[in-house]
Amino acid sequence: MVLKAELHTHLEGTASPELVKHLAHRNTMSLPTDLFNTDDTYKWTTFLEFLKAYDLASSVIKTPEDYRDVTYDYLKQCAQQNTIYVEVMSSPDHAAMAGMGYQDHLDGIVQGIEDAQRDFDIIGRIIVTCVRHLGPERSLVVAKQITGALHPFVVGFGMGGDENAHHPSDFAPAFNLCHEAGLPCNVHAGEMAGPESVHAALDHLPVKRIGHGVRSIEDSNLVQRLIDQNITLEVCPGSNIALGVYPNFAEHPFLKLKDAGCKVTLSSDDPPFFNTSISREYGIASEHFALSDDELIDITRTSLENSFADQKTKDKLLARL
Numbered sequence: 001m002v003l004k005a006e007l008h009t010h011l012e013g014t015a016s017p018e019l020v021k022h023l024a025h026r027n028t029m030s031l032p033t034d035l036f037n038t039d040d041t042y043k044w045t046t047f048l049e050f051l052k053a054y055d056l057a058s059s060v061i062k063t064p065e066d067y068r069d070v071t072y073d074y075l076k077q078c079a080q081q082n083t084i085y086v087e088v089m090s091s092p093d094h095a096a097m098a099g100m101g102y103q104d105h106l107d108g109i110v111q112g113i114e115d116a117q118r119d120f121d122i123i124g125r126i127i128v129t130c131v132r133h134l135g136p137e138r139s140l141v142v143a144k145q146i147t148g149a150l151h152p153f154v155v156g157f158g159m160g161g162d163e164n165a166h167h168p169s170d171f172a173p174a175f176n177l178c179h180e181a182g183l184p185c186n187v188h189a190g191e192m193a194g195p196e197s198v199h200a201a202l203d204h205l206p207v208k209r210i211g212h213g214v215r216s217i218e219d220s221n222l223v224q225r226l227i228d229q230n231i232t233l234e235v236c237p238g239s240n241i242a243l244g245v246y247p248n249f250a251e252h253p254f255l256k257l258k259d260a261g262c263k264v265t266l267s268s269d270d271p272p273f274f275n276t277s278i279s280r281e282y283g284i285a286s287e288h289f290a291l292s293d294d295e296l297i298d299i300t301r302t303s304l305e306n307s308f309a310d311q312k313t314k315d316k317l318l319a320r321l
């Protein structure tokens with residue numbers, strides 16, 4: 001089986017219905033029954049319903065131990081799919097909504113990463129993200145939390161949330177603070193919004209990678225800019241189809257971006273919500289984009305080379321390929 005690496009997955013969005021029910025029980029919380037389908041998957045149809053289901057499921061992650069368990073469970077699944085490295089995006093804002101402080105939330109995730117590395121020989125790292133639609137002030141609070149307590153497992157800073165809320169320049173203070181503290185950055189763009197959102201992100205934010213960025217294909221100047229600026233795209237085909245960004249895999253621009261010379265990688269985004277996994281994403285690339293095993297290993301190599309891990313960790317992982 002091909003060795004895999006993943007750069008784009010939201011930690012709260014990795015929790016399976018089974019784990020969410022377990023955590024709800026442990027925290028004596030009740031969840032609405034319409035959160036799940038009868039086959040133990042999440043129930044949603046529209047994008048707004050997806051967001052609501054995501055927030056409801058995340059609301060049961062209430063303690064450092066819960067964060068440890070979510071992290072451990074996800075890394076275990078990834079290791080079983082021959083994955084050697086995962087960067088999870090954590091959201092202190094989601095933790096705060098559940099009543100947890102930054103340090104407690106971080107301590108839980110770090111414990112999950114350490115336990116998974118010991119038990120499954122998988123390396124996990126954290127990209128702390130702010131939420132775009134919560135606004136620039138909140139993003140600066142998160143950036144100050146990260147830079148005020150740097151941890152070796154926190155390897156980057158990023159931003160998710162509604163791509164159409166605010167302007168990237170509003171978030172420059174938060175990104176610049178993290179960048180100056182030595183943390184590489186990524187940002188979601190070019191998924192729900194068009195290529196202009198990717199241009200705007202590159203114009204105003206010190207980012208090395210774009211979350212999704214698939215709609216860059218609509219602007220050939222942007223494609224060239226991504227190549228010239230050595231930007232890596234964190235492509236999540238299963239998520240794009242589940243959310244209707246493209247009607248089917250035949251219409252998905254993964255191959256066009258790759259053939260044009262863009263650095264593309266494969267990730268699962270919010271796996272149980274999109275009925276996917278890192279293994280399925282590699283399977284999609286094999287089945288629908290006709291990538292050979294050697295080409296899939298090249299994708300893993302691109303992920304590792306452009307991960308935010310330190311050079312020593314990267315070298316060790318690359319040697320395994």
Ligand SMILES: [Zn+2]
Pocket residue numbers: 008010160188211269
């Ligand atoms: Zn995402």
